[in-house]
Amino acid sequence: MIEGGKISYKQMILLVFVSRIIGWIAFLPVIxxxxxxxxxxxxxxxxxPIHLIVALxxxxxxxxxxxxxxxxxxxAITGKIGQWVVGILYIWFFIHMAALNLSNFSEFFTTxxxxxxxxxxxxxxxxxxxxxxxxxxxxxxxxxxxxxxxIIMIALIGVVLLLVKDMDLKELTPIxxxxxxxxxxxxxxxxxxxxxxIGLAIIFPxxxxxxxxxxxxxxxxxxxxxxxxxxxxxxxxxxxxxxxxSLTYPFYSIVRLVHVGNFLERIEAIHVAVWIxxxxxxxxxxxxxxxxxxxxxxxxxxxxPLILPTGTIIVSLSNVLGQSIVELxxxxxxxxxxxxxxxxxxxxxSLLLLTxxxxxxxxxxx
Amino acid sequence: xxxxxxxxxxxxxxxxxxxxxMRKKEWPELITSSVLLAIGFTLSFLQxxxxxxxxxxxxxxxxxxxxxx
Numbered sequence: 001m002i003e004g005g006k007i008s009y010k011q012m013i014l015l016v017f018v019s020r021i022i023g024w025i026a027f028l029p030v031i032x033x034x035x036x037x038x039x040x041x042x043x044x045x046x047x048x049p050i051h052l053i054v055a056l057x058x059x060x061x062x063x064x065x066x067x068x069x070x071x072x073x074x075x076a077i078t079g080k081i082g083q084w085v086v087g088i089l090y091i092w093f094f095i096h097m098a099a100l101n102l103s104n105f106s107e108f109f110t111t112x113x114x115x116x117x118x119x120x121x122x123x124x125x126x127x128x129x130x131x132x133x134x135x136x137x138x139x140x141x142x143x144x145x146x147x148x149x150x151i152i153m154i155a156l157i158g159v160v161l162l163l164v165k166d167m168d169l170k171e172l173t174p175i176x177x178x179x180x181x182x183x184x185x186x187x188x189x190x191x192x193x194x195x196x197x198i199g200l201a202i203i204f205p206x207x208x209x210x211x212x213x214x215x216x217x218x219x220x221x222x223x224x225x226x227x228x229x230x231x232x233x234x235x236x237x238x239x240x241x242x243x244x245x246s247l248t249y250p251f252y253s254i255v256r257l258v259h260v261g262n263f264l265e266r267i268e269a270i271h272v273a274v275w276i277x278x279x280x281x282x283x284x285x286x287x288x289x290x291x292x293x294x295x296x297x298x299x300x301x302x303x304x305p306l307i308l309p310t311g312t313i314i315v316s317l318s319n320v321l322g323q324s325i326v327e328l329x330x331x332x333x334x335x336x337x338x339x340x341x342x343x344x345x346x347x348x349x350s351l352l353l354l355t356x357x358x359x360x361x362x363x364x365x366x
Numbered sequence: 367x368x369x370x371x372x373x374x375x376x377x378x379x380x381x382x383x384x385x386x387x388m389r390k391k392e393w394p395e396l397i398t399s400s401v402l403l404a405i406g407f408t409l410s411f412l413q414x415x416x417x418x419x420x421x422x423x424x425x426x427x428x429x430x431x432x433x434x435x
Contacts, residue, residue: 096422294398294402298394298398299394300392300394300395300398301392301395302392302395305383305386305387305392305395305396305398305399306395306398306399306402308379308382308383308403309379309383309399309400309402309403309406310402310406311406312376312379312402312403312406312407312409312410313402313405313406313409315406315410316406316409316410316413317409317422319410319413320409320413320419320421320422321421321422321423323421327421327423327424328423330427331423331426331427335430335431335434336426336427336430336431339430339433339434340426340430
């Protein structure tokens with residue numbers, strides 16, 4: 001066993017929560033998804049049910065193979081060659097996601113806070129601290145997220161409460177301008193960004209109480225959906241949908257608007273602090289998924305020697321990806337990114353589940 | 367100058383990782399980490415000497431546009 005640590009179900013939910021919400025508080029890409037008008041908040045309500053459907057294959061696969069990670073049970077289902085294909089695909093996917101993540105991080109800093117500093121500096125420092133966290137294993141990641149998630153929640157809710165007096169709910173009308181169907185379909189957009197669904201398929205076996213997996217499966221989408229709803233509705237009610245679409249960092253822009261009395265203003269430092277904390281956990285989580293996958297695919301005894309070499313790949317790849325923010329945003333747009341991630345979080349797990357059912361592999365679920 | 371820094375960085379990482387693995391005779395670990403380090407080195411070295419590394423996002427975009435349109 002490469003990883004001896006165990007985490008509780010609460011830590012698992014919060015780990016996914018932190019690592020997802022942090023991408024949304026910077027870019028909030030759901031605003032750009034079609035119907036792309038004031039109705040996007042309905043998408044956010046649809047996100048939780050669609051998330052449950054998309055995560056179903058991963059959950060059922062866990063029921064069949066409660067002791068194995070995704071990398072291991074792909075061998076039990078499809079044999080040696082299948083395991084190599086699936087393993088290499090997912091390791092590439094997580095390397096790509098981690099590199100995208102790092103280039104988003106440096107992009108945010110160089111465009112908004114410290115324009116003179118070279119972006120490589122931010123990337124390398126974040127990678128080094130995340131490497132340290134990944135080196136300590138899943139237990140430390142779980143405890144870290146349990147500690148940091150409340151800070152992030154309080155900061156976000158606090159900022160939104162300070163802004164309530166300026167909100168104009170008339171911006172949300174007319175409701176359902178283009179009918180209900182576009183809104184239901186684009187509920188897919190925030191779910192497809194939830195790459196952590198497949199991360200869960202890898203960390204599910206490390207839970208300390210198997211019975212609680214159902215809680216992880218149900219509460220993760222609810223928590224994410226609630227916060228996505230709060231963020232989107234406050235951005236749209238403050239800025240209106242036209243302005244929100246044209247801004248690169250919508251939530252950052254509304255944090256700059258906070259103005260209470262004559263003394264409480266310019267609190268965007270809170271947003272930056274939260275962003276660094278969350279980015280740290282997110283990068284460490286992806287990092288951990290990569291090195292664990294490599295170690296399980298090559299049947300190694302330990303993943304620790306792989307950490308620094310993997311870091312060099314992520315850093316150099318993020319430098320390639322982050323050449324221009326326009327290209328980056330085109331890639332993250334609904335038309336490209338959704339299908340790319342859905343291939344990994346829905347298509348491959350469904351295929352594995354189907355094969356496992358036909359070949360009668362794994363434990364029979366109750 | 368930049369080339370020198372990159373070489374120094376990767377030499378440091380290699381010297382930090384490899385002797386311990388050699389001593390414990392963990393050959394699979396040694397091979398895997400060396401291959402990863404070689405990939406990382408190639409990627410960063412190409413960027414430092416000014417070769418345009420192809421952006422994988424472009425390829426994925428092209429593939430998806432081909433499949434969905």
